[in-house]
Amino acid sequence: MSLASSAAPLPRRTGLFDLLRPGARAAFMILAVSAVLLLFLAPIIILVVTSLRPGWGVYYIHRGTEFTLANYVEVFQRGVVIEAFFNSFLVATAATILSLGVTVTSGYMLSRFKGWLPKTWFTSIYVFRTVPYISWVLPLYVVNESLGLYDTFFGILAAHVAVHVCFFSWIMKGFFDGIDPSMEYAAMIDGCTRWGAFRRVALPAAGPAIAALxxxxxxxxxNEFLFALILTxxxxxxxTVTMAQFVTELGTEWNLMSAMAxxxxxxxxIITLFAQKYVIQGLRI
Amino acid sequence: MPTVAGDRQTASRGAIPAARRRRRLIGERLSFQIGLILPSVLVLLLFQVVPIFIGTDASFRRWSLYDPDKTWVGLEHYRYVLSDTNFLFTVLPNTFLLIVASVGLSLALGMAVALLLHRGFAAQRLVQTVVLLPLMIGPVIASTMMRWTFNDQFGVVNAFLGWLGLGQPAWLADRWYAFGVIVFTDVWIWTPWFALLLLAGLKSLPKEPFEAAALDAAGRWRIFTHITVPMLRPVIGVCVVIRAIDCFRTFDQVWLLTGGGPARSTEVFSIYVFMEAFQNLNFARGSAAAVIGTLIIMVAGLALYALINRFMEVSR
Structure with a gap:
C-alpha cells in the first residue's frame, strides 16, 4: 500500500449492495435465499414427484397430473427390498455402536496424554485416513472371500468399523479437548482410578457430542455404497446397492428407483428436521 | 498433569500398589494409554493394515485362475499401469480436475451460503434445514436424482432448456458435459459441509475488528477480503485439506452417474482400480494401481498437513 493512500482519510466505499435502496436490498436477499432453496430442494422435489407418478407417466414428469402410490407398493412387493432395508438398518446400528465403543477411548487417550505414544498414534491415524477406501477394500474382498466372510453380515460390519477408527478417534479427541480435565483430576484425588475417572467423569460429559457423532x-x-458393492x-x-440395481436391460425403472430412494x-x-442441533454439533473437524 | 493426580492416588492407597508398580515393566500410565487405544489399534491392524499388505503383495504377483502358484512378477503390473495412457492422461487428470473444481466451487458456494446464513433473516431456520439435506441424504441418492434430472430425453434440466429455446445436450454421453454433471453433483453434496463449518467459524470470530472496520467506513467487499477471510483462514485451510484428500477417493458419484463412461473418459482413480479388478478381472493390476494412488495421496496428504501447520501458525 502506498503512503498516500494510507495517510489520506479513507473514502466511504460503496459497493453495489450499499447503492441499492432498502427495498431493493430486501429483494436481493429474497432472491439469494430463493436461489439457495431452489438449488438444494429442486432435485429432491423432482425425485419425490417421480416416485409418485405412474410408470407410463414418469417421462416428462412436468406434464400430466396423474399421481399414484403404486410405485411404493410395487417396490415393497419385491422381497429383496425389505431384506435390504432390514440389513442396512442392522449394519448401520451395529456399526455405529461398535465404532463409537472402539474409538471413544482412543480419542480420550489422544486428548489427555502427551508423549511418543499419542504422537505416533495420531500420525498413524492421519496417514491411514488419507488411504483411499478402494485401496484396502479391494484386498479386504480377497481376505473376506478366503475366510468365508464375503457377502456376510460380519464382513461388511468389520469394514465399516475399520473405516471409522481413524476419523472418529480424531473427532473424539476434539470432543474431549473441549472438556476441562480438572474434574477428572479431582475424581482421581478422591480415590478414583484412571479408568474410573474416564468412565464416571469424562464419558458423561462427552455424552451429547458422542450421541451427535x-x-x-x-x-x-x-448411505454407504462402495463397501456394499464390493463386499456383499x-x-x-x-x-444402496439394491437401489442401484433398478437398472434393467430395458432401461432404468425410474419410478421404482425413485420410490426406493x-x-x-x-x-x-427425520434427522435433519428433528436432530439438526446434534448433527451440526457432530460435524466438526 | 495426570501423573500428579495418579501418583497421589497410589500414595493414598498405601505402599503395596506402589511396590507392585515399581516391579512392572511398563508404567501404569503407559499401560493405561495402551489399554485405551488397543481396540482401535487392533481393528485398524486387522482390517486395514493387513489388507493393505496383502494387496501390496498381490500387486507383485500374477493373480489369475490359470496360475495357482501366483508367480512373483516384480514390477510388471506397475509398468503396465504407469505406461497405460488411459491412467496417465485420463484418469489422473480427471481425478485432480475433480478435486480442484469440486473443492473450489463448493468452498466458494459454501462461503456464500455461510455469509447469507450469518446475516440472519426470517426464514433462516428453514434455509439451514434445506441446506443440511444434501449432506444427510448421501451421494448414492444424490447421484440417482441427478442422473434423472440430467436425463437427456426426459430430464427436467433439458425440458427447462428446451422451454428457454436453448440446446439440449446429451449430458451423460459427452465427456465434458458428463464431467460437469459429476462436478455439479459433488458440489451439491459438499457445499452444505463447507457452509456449516464456515458458519461455525464466522460465529466464533470476535466482533471488534468488524466494528472498527465499520467505523472506518470500509465497504462490504473490503471487510470480507481484508477481515473475514484472513480471520477464517485456519478454518478454510483445514476444510480444504480434508475435503481435497477425501475427494481423491470419490467413487459413488462417478460410478452411479456415468460408470466412468462414455468410453472410460470420466474415470477417476477409484473407478480405474475397480474396473481393473472387477471388470477386467485382474486383481493384481488393480492392486498395483491402488498402491500407486495410495502413495500419491499419502505424499500429497503429508505435504498438505505440513503446509497447513505452517499456514495456521503464521496466521495466528
Missing part, C-alpha cells in the same frame, strides 16, 4: 455415523453407514452380494443385500431418504429427513 453416533447419529452421523448411522447415516453414513446407511445376493445373500446380504444392502439398500425416497424411502431410503426418510431417516435423513
Amino acid at each position: 453416533g447419529i452421523l455415523s448411522w447415516l453414513w453407514t446407511w 452380494g445376493n445373500r446380504t443385500p444392502l439398500l 425416497v424411502m431410503a431418504m426418510i431417516p435423513a429427513v
Whole structure:
C-alpha cells in the first residue's frame, strides 16, 4: 500500500449492495435465499414427484397430473427390498455402536496424554485416513472371500468399523479437548482410578457430542455404497446397492428407483428436521 | 498433569500398589494409554493394515485362475499401469480436475451460503434445514436424482432448456458435459459441509475488528477480503485439506452417474482400480494401481498437513 493512500482519510466505499435502496436490498436477499432453496430442494422435489407418478407417466414428469402410490407398493412387493432395508438398518446400528465403543477411548487417550505414544498414534491415524477406501477394500474382498466372510453380515460390519477408527478417534479427541480435565483430576484425588475417572467423569460429559457423532455415523453407514458393492452380494443385500440395481436391460425403472430412494431418504429427513442441533454439533473437524 | 493426580492416588492407597508398580515393566500410565487405544489399534491392524499388505503383495504377483502358484512378477503390473495412457492422461487428470473444481466451487458456494446464513433473516431456520439435506441424504441418492434430472430425453434440466429455446445436450454421453454433471453433483453434496463449518467459524470470530472496520467506513467487499477471510483462514485451510484428500477417493458419484463412461473418459482413480479388478478381472493390476494412488495421496496428504501447520501458525 502506498503512503498516500494510507495517510489520506479513507473514502466511504460503496459497493453495489450499499447503492441499492432498502427495498431493493430486501429483494436481493429474497432472491439469494430463493436461489439457495431452489438449488438444494429442486432435485429432491423432482425425485419425490417421480416416485409418485405412474410408470407410463414418469417421462416428462412436468406434464400430466396423474399421481399414484403404486410405485411404493410395487417396490415393497419385491422381497429383496425389505431384506435390504432390514440389513442396512442392522449394519448401520451395529456399526455405529461398535465404532463409537472402539474409538471413544482412543480419542480420550489422544486428548489427555502427551508423549511418543499419542504422537505416533495420531500420525498413524492421519496417514491411514488419507488411504483411499478402494485401496484396502479391494484386498479386504480377497481376505473376506478366503475366510468365508464375503457377502456376510460380519464382513461388511468389520469394514465399516475399520473405516471409522481413524476419523472418529480424531473427532473424539476434539470432543474431549473441549472438556476441562480438572474434574477428572479431582475424581482421581478422591480415590478414583484412571479408568474410573474416564468412565464416571469424562464419558458423561462427552455424552451429547458422542450421541451427535453416533447419529452421523448411522447415516453414513446407511448411505454407504462402495463397501456394499464390493463386499456383499445376493445373500446380504444392502439398500444402496439394491437401489442401484433398478437398472434393467430395458432401461432404468425410474419410478421404482425413485420410490426406493425416497424411502431410503426418510431417516435423513427425520434427522435433519428433528436432530439438526446434534448433527451440526457432530460435524466438526 | 495426570501423573500428579495418579501418583497421589497410589500414595493414598498405601505402599503395596506402589511396590507392585515399581516391579512392572511398563508404567501404569503407559499401560493405561495402551489399554485405551488397543481396540482401535487392533481393528485398524486387522482390517486395514493387513489388507493393505496383502494387496501390496498381490500387486507383485500374477493373480489369475490359470496360475495357482501366483508367480512373483516384480514390477510388471506397475509398468503396465504407469505406461497405460488411459491412467496417465485420463484418469489422473480427471481425478485432480475433480478435486480442484469440486473443492473450489463448493468452498466458494459454501462461503456464500455461510455469509447469507450469518446475516440472519426470517426464514433462516428453514434455509439451514434445506441446506443440511444434501449432506444427510448421501451421494448414492444424490447421484440417482441427478442422473434423472440430467436425463437427456426426459430430464427436467433439458425440458427447462428446451422451454428457454436453448440446446439440449446429451449430458451423460459427452465427456465434458458428463464431467460437469459429476462436478455439479459433488458440489451439491459438499457445499452444505463447507457452509456449516464456515458458519461455525464466522460465529466464533470476535466482533471488534468488524466494528472498527465499520467505523472506518470500509465497504462490504473490503471487510470480507481484508477481515473475514484472513480471520477464517485456519478454518478454510483445514476444510480444504480434508475435503481435497477425501475427494481423491470419490467413487459413488462417478460410478452411479456415468460408470466412468462414455468410453472410460470420466474415470477417476477409484473407478480405474475397480474396473481393473472387477471388470477386467485382474486383481493384481488393480492392486498395483491402488498402491500407486495410495502413495500419491499419502505424499500429497503429508505435504498438505505440513503446509497447513505452517499456514495456521503464521496466521495466528
